[in-house]
Amino acid sequence: MEGTAPATAQPYENHLPPPGYDPTSVERWAGEPDKRPGRTAFQRDRARVLHSAALRRLAGKTQVVTPGTRSEAWDASPRTRLTHSLECAQVGRELGAALGCDPDLVEAACLSHDLGHPPFGHNGEQALNEFAQDCGGFEGNAQSLRLLTRIEPKRFQRSEETGDFVSVGLNLTRAALDAATKYPWPRGAHPTDPASPKFGVYDDDRPVFDWVRKGAPDDRTCFEAQVMDWSDDVAYSVHDVEDGLHAGHIDPGCLYAEPERQSVFAVAIGRYVSADTDPAELAEALDRLLAEEWWPHGYDGTAVAQARLKDATSQLIGRFCLAAEGATRTAYGTGRLTRYAAELVVPRSARLECAVLKAVADRYVMQRAEQERLRADQRIVVAELAEALTARAPDGLDPQFRALYDEAPDDRARKRVLVDQIASLTDASARSLHARLTN
Secondary structure: OOOOOOOOOOOOOOOOOOOOOOHHHHOEOOOOOOOOOOOOHHHHHHHHHHOOHHHHHHHHOEOOOOOOOOOOOOOOOOOEHHHHHHHHHHHHHHHHHHOOOOHHHHHHHHHHOOOOOOOOHHHHHHHHHHHOHHHOOOOHHHHHHHHHHHHOOOOEEEOOOOOOEEEOOOOOEHHHHHHOOOOOOEOOOOOOOOOOOOOOEOHHHHHHHHHHOOOOOOOOOOHHHHHHHHHHHHHHHHHHHHHHHHOOOOOHHHHHOHHHHHHHHHHHHHHOOOOOOOHHHHHHHHHHHHOOOOOOOOOOOOHHHHHHHHHHHHHHHHHHHHHHHHHHHHHHOOOOOOOOOOOOOOOHHHHHHHHHHHHHHHHHHHOOHHHHHHHHHHHHHHHHHHHHHHHHOOOOOOHHHHHHHHHOOOHHHHHHHHHHHHHHOOHHHHHHHHHHHHO
């Protein structure tokens, strides 16, 4: 795609853009006719993501607990990246619609937001970033953009420079790609923290990124991306605690013991809120949740307990979404809020409550000793797999990536192909390929 100009950029769907959106929002990098008139451009985007192989692969990628493992207490069917993405999409669709966004657009962004995550979750992301340092690094969000615009095979166009057919990925609309972009800057260009590991585009994906961001304010995410981001936070903070209770890893009674509370607040300050946050604020946030009559003060796995826990999950999601909806409407009124017409306003109280939930799951689920042993093993698998592929490629590459490897002009480009191959794997397929190449 590098250096390839978009074909005639017209909204080919046979209708006007949805209310609140201008014609540039529904442009696609490669112009194409609609196969079934009557759908909106954003309905088409949602369908493409929903039917993608990349979304299906998320069923085999770690969210918190590795797929296929059993808890010590119950087989609680813990969430995967796929179920998290589906739940995030449901939260985002309803919150976005309440604020005037096109619901299909927000849902497409929520379904897309984790597509670039490699096997073994953030643990695999860190290991792959170490391997990719000399070819631009690795970041799951930048990988999602690369997948949506290049890797996932759906549409091709002829390059004006070479005459070859090149992939344009799912060829989503400009607004859908923008809504799926959490970090609209390249590596090292974070607007307030140049050392931040978070970025949204690799250097060789800049042409399509610059097209997506044409006319957008520098470093500012669009309103739909902000809705997606908060929906992501809400979904995983609430559901990780739910999974932890199901699996017997979280004892609600611990949240009343002062030493345990302080350890939770330390995790929150270390990872989920600013370093200068007063622990007293976090204590107040936790106490507000504990005071609610629906809070799960105990869990024994019975049907009644499961129903009560599910009600608490629903109450928390509603609490966080209504807080954002109310504060945003207070700031911007009752009109349709889309693209760059507004900023999502999330009250500090809601953000602190959400952060406390993240810290509870982190402290009692992710920091278990067996989880750390598993993460260490996962890092070894990714590192050794990367080393083996480097030595043996194109052996070990899927046909799609083998062709790209053969066409790559230099070592840097070939290494990026290896990164793309590893990132596409599920947890199980990564272990399988590792075993084949290293034994």
